[in-house]
Amino acid sequence: MIGINLNQVARALNSGRGVHPSELDINLENVQRVQAAVMSELRALTRRAGYQRRGEQ
Numbered sequence: 917m918i919g920i921n922l923n924q925v926a927r928a929l930n931s932g933r934g935v936h937p938s939e940l941d942i943n944l945e946n947v948q949r950v951q952a953a954v955m956s957e958l959r960a961l962t963r964r965a966g967y968q969r970r971g972e973q
């Protein structure tokens with residue numbers, strides 16, 4: 917859904933139409949939330965992989 921929203925914003929901007937600043941803010945907040953969740957999961961996976969390599973649980 918976030919990708920679709922960003923694509924719609926990009927299309928509007930590329931076609932010369934304006935985009936309300938609040939629409940951009942909402943989309944950016946959503947992207948930042950997803951980025952934080954992905955980074956958190958990557959950190960957890962990295963820790964688990966390290967534990968496995970060292971034979972720890």
